[in-house]
Amino acid sequence: MSPAKRSVEIMDTTLRDGEQTSGVSFSASEKLTIAQLLLTEVKVDRIEIASARVSEGEFDAVKKITKWAKANGLLHKVEVLTFVDGDVSIQWMQQAGAKVMNLLTKGSLNHLTHQLKKKPAEHFADVKEVLALAKKKGIDANIYLEDWSNGMRHSPDYVYQYLDFLITQPVKRIMLPDTLGILTPDEVREFISAIVERYPGIHFDFHAHNDYDLGTANVLEGVKAGAHGLHLTINGMGERAGNAPLASTIAVLNDFMPGIRTNVVEKSLYSVSKLVETFSGFRIPVNKPVVGENVFTQTAGIHADGDKKNKLYFSDLMPERFGRQRKYALGKTSGKANIENNLAQLGIQLSDQDLKKVTQRIIELGDRKEVVTQADLPYIISDVLDSNTIEDKVRIENYALVHAKNLNPSVTIKISIAGESYEEQAQGDGQYDAFMNALKKIYKQKKIELPLLTDYAVRIPPGGKSDALCETVITWKHQQKEFKTRGLDSDQTVSAIKATQKMLNII
Known part of the structure; x- marks a missing residue:
């Protein structure tokens, strides 16, 4: 015994x-x-x-x-x-x-x-x-x-x-x-x-x-x-x-x-x-043991061949133990599924109110994407729950982004601040830079200094295609303190604009 x-x-x-x-x-x-x-x-x-x-x-x-x-x-x-x-x-x-x-x-x-x-x-x-x-x-x-x-x-x-x-x-x-x-x-x-x-x-x-x-x-x-x-x-x-x-x-x-x-x-x-x-917003290194994206991915041809021949490159640290799968290439198949079933598979519990908001967000994304993958769900949930915590006093009503060859990108924006509308146009080194320049013009009128952008990170769920959701995490420094905001969209610039709107409401 x-x-x-x-x-x-x-x-x-x-x-x-x-x-x-x-x-x-x-x-x-x-x-x-x-x-x-x-x-x-x-x-x-x-x-x-x-x-x-x-x-x-x-x-x-x-x-x-x-x-x-x-x-x-x-x-x-x-x-x-x-x-x-x-x-x-x-x-x-x-x-x-x-x-x-x-x-x-x-x-x-x-x-x-x-x-x-x-x-x-x-x-x-x-x-x-x-x-x-x-x-x-x-x-x-x-x-x-x-x-x-x-x-x-x-x-x-x-x-x-x-x-x-x-x-x-x-x-x-x-x-x-x-x-x-x-x-x-x-x-x-x-x-x-x-x-x-x-x-x-x-x-x-x-x-x-x-x-x-x-x-x-x-x-x-x-x-x-x-x-x-x-x-x-x-x-x-x-x-x-x-x-x-x-x-x-x-x-x-x-x-x-x-x-x-x-x-x-x-x-x-x-x-x-x-x-x-x-x-x-704290990113896991791809080579972090057990949970990193690459730790159960074989990329060398000799390893893939060895796995077929008596599992020569397997150890006790099997991915299935942790609810994962061994991979031999980046990406995986995906398809539409019942939202609640997907959440259950991820082990996520949401209140009825939060679930309703997440469901509505997925429906909106479905109108613009052919598929919403299970890998997208944590990003969507994060975006919805994060948005719930911020009072919406500043709204970016409209914007026109123009990017043409051999011309500086330009942006025209219209925003509402506490019920008052402002409209401005600006150019920049890129579309988002032009957007920020137009925003600075508006806030200069109000004699408000915008926070300093200290880090700008863009992430796409693993296995995402060209139309995958894009999460932009921006770090701001304001009055000697740093904070992060997130935006989620299939367009990178739009996700950055959404993250920026959250910043404007926070300050």
Whole structure:
């Protein structure tokens, strides 16, 4: 009889730590969709969805997720990052309907001394007060030891002093983050082994960052050392170089640690990866393990020949495990299908209201395209949900784009701003440049400076034909802050104009 496998909890923090990826901000509807997919299709054990006190938008997103989770008996799986701030974060959580807090505390003497300017006993007393309040309000508490990795390197006596205190408190899990992604696999194994042995019976999570591209290797060593849970993100999103990626970690655990089991459904990893890529505008490298477009594509003739002869270029990392197919060329066949069935195949759940809007958008596209492929759907959903969050005060009513050989492109536009109409004409180096020049003339009349365009990216769904949908993602810099807008159309210039209209409404 084979020995029982040890279970490792998977906590996905894409909606909290992953959203700290530079330039990424999910709308409330997007967050809800991702949360639903993670808990019901991917089946991670827990999700960390937000930081307390960040913004009204964040508060609205948390309320939507907790309402859905409560109705489906999943509220205990939804977690929020909180702070040592008396009852402020706890009140925010109560109003948002959350029941599990991840309290951010200091895991190194360096952070404690120079950021909080406090002695260990003072910090412990503050933490104790917050934990007591949380227990009184019926909120479960997990504890982050921020900068724990540096703490173990440079002030281990402090770390153990703090852990000795925490095991006396009403804490469900203790989270050990490599906050700056500095640890080597050997250090991860050494540090976590020592802690797990010293505190048997206590649940420890490991939270790895990927600054040296060691995230996946480090979580593997963390599990070998006895970590009871892992914090991961879809596509490795997160601050700086990001976090340990969900898909790669699950593949590694399943293939190289036969004594370990998780609840994650491998077949759902690719669909959630693509959805998050679309919602975030954070592009997945084509060679990214497991979820990259090229990782299951054979292009060399010798490889294709070898696959026919006893599958010479196959490994255990089979694409079918992740809901994918092996390819030998770019592109794939597509056809019309029932919209809801396509959404179900992608593992996407939408509210009736959002589904109606997405359906209407697909009907409009059907009038202009012969086909709308399943690969188009995440782009369409992203465009519709993103548009729902922006109040339509500025409308681009009409435009005429002229591009002739040996003549500068020119544009005539008519826009409405708060009910007032403006019309202008301009030339430029390209059609979109001419459009922006005409727009600048209008906004100059209103004495408003437009944001600086810092990045312009165009994407077509994999396998798209010449009439495929085109998604334009534009990054703007306005008042020292960057933000992105998206536009979707079969014409590249028109998709850029739609993205620009969203920018005009945001500012």
